[in-house]
Amino acid sequence: MLEINALTHSYGDHTVLSDMNLEVAEGELVSIVGPSGCGKSTLLRCIAGLIAPTGGKVVLNGTPVDGVPDDLAVVFQDYSRSLLPWLTVRDNVALPLKRRGGTRAERRASAEEALKSVGLADAGRKYPWQLSGGMQQRVSIARALAYRPSLLLMDEPFGSVDAQTREDLEDLVLQVHRDGGMTILLVTHDIDESVYLGDRVVVLGRNPGRIRAEIAVDLPAERDQIATRADADFVRLRAEVGKLVRGAVTSSPA
Amino acid sequence: MRTTRIALGAAGVAGAFAVAELVTRTGLVDREAVPAASTVLGRAAEMAGDGEFLTAVGDTLRAWLGGLLLATLFSVLLGLLLSATPWLNNAARLVVELLRPIPSLALIPLAIVTFSSITQGKMSLVFYASTWPILINTLYALRDVDPVAKETLRSFGFGKAAVLLRVSLPSAAPFVLTGVRIAASVGLVVVVSTELVAGAGEGVGGWLMQSQSGGGHPDLMLAGAVWAGLLGIAANSLLVTVERRAFRWHTVRTEGLS
Numbered sequence: 032m033l034e035i036n037a038l039t040h041s042y043g044d045h046t047v048l049s050d051m052n053l054e055v056a057e058g059e060l061v062s063i064v065g066p067s068g069c070g071k072s073t074l075l076r077c078i079a080g081l082i083a084p085t086g087g088k089v090v091l092n093g094t095p096v097d098g099v100p101d102d103l104a105v106v107f108q109d110y111s112r113s114l115l116p117w118l119t120v121r122d123n124v125a126l127p128l129k130r131r132g133g134t135r136a137e138r139r140a141s142a143e144e145a146l147k148s149v150g151l152a153d154a155g156r157k158y159p160w161q162l163s164g165g166m167q168q169r170v171s172i173a174r175a176l177a178y179r180p181s182l183l184l185m186d187e188p189f190g191s192v193d194a195q196t197r198e199d200l201e202d203l204v205l206q207v208h209r210d211g212g213m214t215i216l217l218v219t220h221d222i223d224e225s226v227y228l229g230d231r232v233v234v235l236g237r238n239p240g241r242i243r244a245e246i247a248v249d250l251p252a253e254r255d256q257i258a259t260r261a262d263a264d265f266v267r268l269r270a271e272v273g274k275l276v277r278g279a280v281t282s283s284p285a
Numbered sequence: 286m287r288t289t290r291i292a293l294g295a296a297g298v299a300g301a302f303a304v305a306e307l308v309t310r311t312g313l314v315d316r317e318a319v320p321a322a323s324t325v326l327g328r329a330a331e332m333a334g335d336g337e338f339l340t341a342v343g344d345t346l347r348a349w350l351g352g353l354l355l356a357t358l359f360s361v362l363l364g365l366l367l368s369a370t371p372w373l374n375n376a377a378r379l380v381v382e383l384l385r386p387i388p389s390l391a392l393i394p395l396a397i398v399t400f401s402s403i404t405q406g407k408m409s410l411v412f413y414a415s416t417w418p419i420l421i422n423t424l425y426a427l428r429d430v431d432p433v434a435k436e437t438l439r440s441f442g443f444g445k446a447a448v449l450l451r452v453s454l455p456s457a458a459p460f461v462l463t464g465v466r467i468a469a470s471v472g473l474v475v476v477v478s479t480e481l482v483a484g485a486g487e488g489v490g491g492w493l494m495q496s497q498s499g500g501g502h503p504d505l506m507l508a509g510a511v512w513a514g515l516l517g518i519a520a521n522s523l524l525v526t527v528e529r530r531a532f533r534w535h536t537v538r539t540e541g542l543s
Binding site for chain 1: 431433434436437438439440441442443451452455456532534535537538
């Protein structure tokens with residue numbers, strides 16, 4: 032459903048992404064992991080149509096991406112800045128649905144439903160700043176879900192929450208993926224997280240950013256924070272990805 | 286905590302009043318020149334029932350609020366236009382910096398010559414004086430709109446106009462209102478000054494001048510000044526209330542959760 036062909040992006044004469052090729056199948060959850068400065072966020076912004084790449088192309092559901100595609104949603108790391116503080120939680124979730132049409136009541140109902148699915152059934156009338164960080168990120172996930180995109184992009188979504196909340200949110204993503212069969216592309220710098228969540232892990236290297244390796248995660252679909260992380264296969268995969276990421280750092284010092 | 290603060294504030298006002306009263310009652314200053322505080326307040330209260338004075342207040346309010354409203358509309362629209370067009374913004378910057386320091390009061394003679402009606406002249410001066418604080422606040426606020434919020438809406442397919450309307454304007458609104466609050470106090474000074482200089486009996490300023498024409502009524506003059514002050518306080522508290530109510534999200538952000 033997503034094809035990235037020879038994608039290149041430069042800022043001036045600084046090449047951030049070089050000749051990237053990647054295919055993502057319908058319903059797949061792909062983790063993109065790499066050291067800082069490997070162009071992860073630039074890649075995600077190219078896919079989201081927020082910036083136009085200087086070379087190559089992105090094709091979503093058979094249509095080349097030119098501007099922001101209609102059936103795509105992004106969850107940003109910075110939940111507190113991504114949610115609008117003057118709108119209630121429910122109105123934040125309902126806002127993107129204006130692009131889909133429908134009545135106000137319908138939009139609100141969809142928003143309430145999405146909030147329920149992320150475990151925030153009672154938070155709709157509150158304001159984002161009245162919620163904890165983890166809850167705010169749940170709200171932005173609910174906002175993306177309510178929009179029913181065919182592709183969900185997540186840009187280091189759990190980078191600024193505490194460890195316990197992070198695990199809860201990881202399991203929420205797995206549940207969303209399982210229940211809705213949504214295609215998800217998740218950018219992270221956390222090696223464990225990339226393996227724990229992904230059906231496949233794409234490792235990026237830097238200077239310039241490019242794909243170093245793709246590793247299929249052959250773990251059972253059902254994952255558990257304690258058991259999966261203790262699983263011998265998980266440990267092996269994590270080490271493999273870790274080596275690649277570290278290699279990506281040392282082979283091309285900044 | 287809050288009660289203590291209110292009590293202390295009330296005590297301060299009462300204290301200042303008592304000092305002013307004492308200064309005149311003990312003959313420290315000439316009672317003919319500066320009447321006692323209680324006399325002034327008594328006069329001010331009487332004036333609330335004086336039709337002629339109320340008409341004057343109405344004149345002042347009309348010019349003041351009219352000019353302020355026009356300046357708000359104009360500055361916000363201009364601010365939006367300038368921040369959306371960088372080249373225009375750069376071209377306008379120097380013009381703004383050159384015009385802004387001109388004291389509005391220095392333009393009173395120009396306003397008298399230019400406008401046949403005093404009200405028009407007053408309103409134009411208030412408009413001129415109010416434009417700067419509102420425009421500058423709007424420009425800074427629009428420049429500082431969170432890029433993440435804008436990008437979020439863009440990622441949901443909202444276009445430029447929708448992002449402006451749904452993100453930039455609401456997030457700039459509290460700063461615009463602060464600009465309006467500053468402009469309101471500047472505007473009151475401008476309107477009363479213009480009336481004093483050119484009023485021809487119009488407005489609170491004109492009324493003050495006329496009350497002196499029969500020779501020496503300092504109590505009336507001071508009572509008029511009290512009224513002008515009350516107008517300022519009323520406008521400011523109204524705007525502060527709006528700020529608190531409508532922009533609670535902003536207050537919470539800047540002052541931290543309490």
